Amino acid sequence: MSRRLQVLVALVLLAAFAFGVNRFLASRQAHIAAASSPVEAKPVIILPGTLYLASNGDLFRLSHGTFTDLHMPKRAGTWMQPAVVPGSQNIVAVARQDAYSEVYLVSGTGKVLQQLSHNKTASATIQLNHWMFWPTVAADGNTVYVSYDAPKSPQSYEIEFAVWKGALNANLAARQWTTPFSYTGGDTESVPLANGNVLYAKYEIDGGNVFSRLALQTSPLRAPVYLTDSTSDCSQPAVSPDGTQVAMICGNGTGLQSTSLQIASLTGSTLGPPRTLIAGCLCASPSWAPDGSGLAFLNPADATGHFQLWWIAGAAGALPKKPLQVTYGLDFDGTSPPAWAP
Amino acid sequence: MNSRRRRSSAYRRHGWVRRIGVASLAALCVAVSGGAGALAYFFPAIVTALKVTGQTIHPQSSPGGDVAAANAADASTKQPFTLLLLGSDNDAKYGGQLLTQSMILCRVDPVTKQVVMLSIPRDLYVPLSTGGNNKIDYAYSYGQASAAVATVENDFQVHVDHYAWIGLLGLVNLIDKVGGIDVVATNPVLDDFYPQDLTGNNPYAYERVAVLPGAQHLTGMQALEYVRSRHGDIRSDFGRSQRQQQVLLALRAKAKLLGLADLPSIADAMANDFNTDMSLSDVAALLPIASNVQLANVHQVLLLPPDTSSATVGNADVLMPDWNLILPEVHQYFPS
Numbered sequence: 001m002s003r004r005l006q007v008l009v010a011l012v013l014l015a016a017f018a019f020g021v022n023r024f025l026a027s028r029q030a031h032i033a034a035a036s037s038p039v040e041a042k043p044v045i046i047l048p049g050t051l052y053l054a055s056n057g058d059l060f061r062l063s064h065g066t067f068t069d070l071h072m073p074k075r076a077g078t079w080m081q082p083a084v085v086p087g088s089q090n091i092v093a094v095a096r097q098d099a100y101s102e103v104y105l106v107s108g109t110g111k112v113l114q115q116l117s118h119n120k121t122a123s124a125t126i127q128l129n130h131w132m133f134w135p136t137v138a139a140d141g142n143t144v145y146v147s148y149d150a151p152k153s154p155q156s157y158e159i160e161f162a163v164w165k166g167a168l169n170a171n172l173a174a175r176q177w178t179t180p181f182s183y184t185g186g187d188t189e190s191v192p193l194a195n196g197n198v199l200y201a202k203y204e205i206d207g208g209n210v211f212s213r214l215a216l217q218t219s220p221l222r223a224p225v226y227l228t229d230s231t232s233d234c235s236q237p238a239v240s241p242d243g244t245q246v247a248m249i250c251g252n253g254t255g256l257q258s259t260s261l262q263i264a265s266l267t268g269s270t271l272g273p274p275r276t277l278i279a280g281c282l283c284a285s286p287s288w289a290p291d292g293s294g295l296a297f298l299n300p301a302d303a304t305g306h307f308q309l310w311w312i313a314g315a316a317g318a319l320p321k322k323p324l325q326v327t328y329g330l331d332f333d334g335t336s337p338p339a340w341a342p
Numbered sequence: 343m344n345s346r347r348r349r350s351s352a353y354r355r356h357g358w359v360r361r362i363g364v365a366s367l368a369a370l371c372v373a374v375s376g377g378a379g380a381l382a383y384f385f386p387a388i389v390t391a392l393k394v395t396g397q398t399i400h401p402q403s404s405p406g407g408d409v410a411a412a413n414a415a416d417a418s419t420k421q422p423f424t425l426l427l428l429g430s431d432n433d434a435k436y437g438g439q440l441l442t443q444s445m446i447l448c449r450v451d452p453v454t455k456q457v458v459m460l461s462i463p464r465d466l467y468v469p470l471s472t473g474g475n476n477k478i479d480y481a482y483s484y485g486q487a488s489a490a491v492a493t494v495e496n497d498f499q500v501h502v503d504h505y506a507w508i509g510l511l512g513l514v515n516l517i518d519k520v521g522g523i524d525v526v527a528t529n530p531v532l533d534d535f536y537p538q539d540l541t542g543n544n545p546y547a548y549e550r551v552a553v554l555p556g557a558q559h560l561t562g563m564q565a566l567e568y569v570r571s572r573h574g575d576i577r578s579d580f581g582r583s584q585r586q587q588q589v590l591l592a593l594r595a596k597a598k599l600l601g602l603a604d605l606p607s608i609a610d611a612m613a614n615d616f617n618t619d620m621s622l623s624d625v626a627a628l629l630p631i632a633s634n635v636q637l638a639n640v641h642q643v644l645l646l647p648p649d650t651s652s653a654t655v656g657n658a659d660v661l662m663p664d665w666n667l668i669l670p671e672v673h674q675y676f677p678s
Contacts, residue, residue: 014374017375017376018375018382021380022382025379025380025603027603099550101552126549127535127548133552133554154534157534159574160530160574182576183576184576207646207647208644210581235556251528257524257525259557282524282526282557283557284558298557303596304521305596307557331559333558335554335555
């Protein structure tokens with residue numbers, strides 16, 4: 001081989017090496033893995049009943065260990081917060097736009113049956129739009145509770161959620177049910193109980209502390225009965241199918257990046273001493289299995305921060321099983337509790 | 343015979359020397375080649391880093407002296423140091439005069455990995471280092487980082503070792519670059535008068551914002567809404583300050599994912615929206631400290647009433663400081 005050729009080959013090899021080093025460094029970047037679509041995932045266990053979950057602006061059904069994309073219409077907005085309609089195959093769900101959100105009645109297969117709210121204003125004054133979140137339907141299959149930012153003066157800075165009562169077959173926000181504290185964010189995540197009371201999270205700000213307490217509303221606009229204290233900072237109540245247990249997410253007033261998943265017995269308007277199932281997590285949105293066999297919730301599994309579905313079998317019992325991560329590589333909406341149908 | 347043997351031995355020695363020389367040259371070429379590959383990878387980041395770090399500031403009437411020239415304590419010397427974090431809008435709404443929407447004074451101990459974060463309310467009515475009295479967020483507007491640092495040093499009687507400034511878009515890009523952050527939203531954060539100055543054509547327009555409560559994954563823009571919104575919060579700026587500290591902690595958690603190879607993309611994301619007087623080595627030394635600090639070792643301080651009280655000056659709503667309460671509290675954590 002001539003010397004020139006040798007030099008040429010050497011130069012090419014060196015250039016290739018330089019390129020290789022460059023690409024190697026590029027490959028060492030932190031890989032912020034994009035989440036998969038739930039339909040590509042296989043849950044590690046088969047959960048009872050049918051779950052509806054929100055991910056990436058769409059709704060998915062999990063039944064018999066298989067996810068199905070409901071292909072909700074994107075033009076309606078970001079789909080979230082599904083809730084079952086007892087006694088039917090339907091769900092209600094929120095579709096969120098930039099300045100308002102609407103509640104829809106949706107079939108179990110994802111067909112939009114009816115727009116239940118009309119929160120978009122025709123006016124150019126954006127403050128005349130409204131939000132509705134966390135719709136829940138009572139056992140009668142018609143009574144609805146929803147968190148709604150009530151109509152107000154468009155010049156006012158004040159805006160907070162109150163729980164409103166309505167009906168699927170009439171006005172969704174027919175009557176204001178709770179009185180929120182001003183400028184706190186208000187009242188959220190209502191759960192209708194069998195005795196007609198409504199359990200919800202009530203936000204409050206006292207000095208520098210912001211916290212939520214579980215509150216029980218026994219009649220409209222009356223002072224609520226508080227079930228938890230300010231220091232435990234609990235919200236996101238989920239009541240077991242037999243009505244005897246409440247799962248909740250508590251921040252314990254840390255104001256930091258940590259929550260705990262707790263359960264407590266519910267007797268009338270009294271909550272028993274809480275038991276912590278998981279501490280030091282980013283747990284969110286608990287939801288009981290319809291047969292009471294366990295508790296599902298959302299929690300990130302790794303540093304990507306994407307929320308996965310978790311399950312605790314026998315959560316209401318004296319010896320609950322260890323939390324089990326049900327999905328991997330997905331990204332569920334932490335603010336959308338799984339809706340669970342029998 | 344002997345001379346032939348000597349020649350052969352010399353030839354062998356010469357051959358070894360030649361081989362060693364060729365091997366050394368080859369190794370050098372490979373090293374240079376690899377270095378060139380690495381340089382090509384890091385070059386944009388180096389250019390950006392040199393541009394945004396090591397900024398010289400010129401404090402006006404500051405008792406702390408020239409920050410850049412004071413041989414200040416920093417992460418690389420393992421001495422506790424004080425860092426002033428400045429966050430501001432970076433649109434043209436105020437004719438290019440940027441206000442600091444966020445001022446957080448941090449005391450970092452690299453050895454014990456303890457961090458204290460003191461949020462300074464933007465509406466705090468104080469003497470400015472540039473002269474006169476005004477809200478403290480105007481300090482940056484009148485004299486950029488120099489004036490902001492000097493004002494804090496003068497009014498709080500502390501020594502600031504370094505500052506770091508980040509614009510809104512820089513924060514958004516940084517959070518998106520790390521794949522979003524996880525935040526436990528303290529309460530529903532609702533705002534009907536959130537400035538629409540980063541999107542749309544009218545910087546004076548408003549948009550509606552609703553960040554729902556609880557643990558969730560936020561994109562850069564959602565995180566910005568969470569830390570910037572204030573109209574629907576009875577604590578107004580105090581609530582915002584608390585949320586800003588939360589987001590810093592969430593970013594800290596994400597810093598664990600990052601390594602040296604991420605510098606170019608991060609530098610690219612923040613190129614026009616970040617600057618600091620820290621040197622590149624100081625920044626490099628600070629990153630592992632930030633990622634290793636435990637939440638339990640982070641002490642958060644807000645200047646709530648009675649440290650401050652609401653008042654009106656002219657047509658402006660301001661917060662009047664009670665220095666008799668504030669200074670002893672501040673000096674618990676921040677040396678003068």
